[in-house]
Amino acid sequence: MDQSNGVKKLSTSELSIFCYQFSVVLKAGLPYIEALHLLSGDVFEGRMKHLAHQIYLDAEQGMPLSEAIAVRGIFPEYMVAMLRIAENTGRLPEVFEQLSKHYEQNEIVKQKVKNALVYPVVLIALMAAVILLLVLKVLPIFHEILLSVGGEIPTATQFVLDFSEGLQNGLIIIIGLVALVAIYLVLLFKTRLLLAQRDRLLIKAPIASKLYKQAIVVKFSSALSILTKSGMPIQSSLDMILPLMENAYVEEKLKMAISAIEAGKPLATALEETELFPKLFIRMITLGDKTGELDQMLDKISSIYDAELSRGLHRMTVSIEPTLVIILSLVVGAILLLVMLPLINIMSSIG
Known part of the structure; x- marks a missing residue:
């Protein structure tokens, strides 16, 4: 029976620590019931300490360890199945x-992706704020100055000024559109309402898809390596990996692969x-399958694509920063030039 009662599930970092501490005490030769007693008494603290104690009480009454962990309702199905x-x-x-x-590897991949996305998003937001400040506050002041001194306003400058005026008049509509986009993004990435659309987008998006597929390869190969080392048949292993992918589109594709293997x-x-999966991955899987060293080959694949993912995320963040700065500089410079040059010309003609 699930005893989670709405309790927050363990994060990947907490799961890594929990499993590591367990492996240490079990490798020391302690029976798992004694190991649980030790962990709940002296090793874990706070939430983890209480969790280990509850598992210990169930295990002491004869419940298998995997079942005692499963009934908590906050551990992944994949972990329970592996145990x-x-x-x-x-x-x-x-x-x-x-x-x-x-x-631990899953946590590293998540943090890499998160860190790679946060900085560009913040920079884009700042860039948008600077441009809006210019268009909504600075340009109207220059417009009034140009009108007060008289003179002919060039077409390009007039277009920018008209655009600024249009933004001011339609500010409520623009805010509404931005709010709708924000709501859509929240629904897309933070809820399950648009799950199929989000999962397909992550696979098909022009820039993000390559990195996302590399992250899939890392998760897939590391998980399949563990299962093959445990002696699981390939079909059963793939079935257990499906929830780990956290992408409905990828799960459907892997179900097709399972059917093909069964055929x-x-x-x-x-x-x-x-x-x-990339061609290098397929070739290495073929080689590992033929030589009977599939688990070792999967470990190697995981290491290769984890390193490639790190390099890709680094390249993306390094290239995004100067690109956005250049765009911001060009936009701001163009706006100021279009307004300042006519003003300078008018002042020169007056002089």
Whole structure:
């Protein structure tokens, strides 16, 4: 029975710490019930301490560890399934260590993506604020000055001034449109109402899709490596990986791959047909499958694409900053020149 009762689920960093501490005490040779008692008494603090104590009480009454963890309702299904496999194969310490690395890697990928997106968004917002300040506050002042001194206003300058006046008159409409866009983005990325649209957008978006697909490769290969090391069949492993992808479009593609494998196609061919994975990934999977070292090859793939993802995110952030600064400088410079030059000409003619 799920005992979550609306309790917030554990973050990937908390999951990594939980699994790591478990792996340490289990590798020391302690039975898992004694390990839980130790963790709940001296190692964990706060929420994690209470959680470990509740799991300990259930395990002490004879409940399997995976079940005691599952009934909390705040652990991922993937982790629970992996622990069930570990209990059946007697590999709890190794699987806890693998899960710790897996969630640590997931947290790193999430932070990399988040950090790569925050700075450009802030810079774009500042750029928009500067341009709006010029158009709505500064340009009207120059317009009044030009009208007071007289003289002919060039067409380009008149267009900018008319645009400024139009923005002022339609400010409420513009604010409404911005609010609608903001609501749409919140619905798109923070709720499940537009889930299918969001998931397809992340895969198809011109700039973000390459990095997003690399993140998928990292998650997919690291998860499949853990499962293959645990002796899981490929079809069952792929079934368990589906929720980990956190993308309905990717899940549908992987379900097609599972059907293809069940129909007799090799793993590499089935994954290639999804069009989600790069050619290098497919070649390495083919080689690992043929040599019987698929789990080691998956670890290598995860390392390669994790490094590539880091480089890609770094290149994107490094290139976005000067690009946005140049755009801002050109826009502000153009606006000021279009207004200042006629004013200078008028003043020169008066002089």
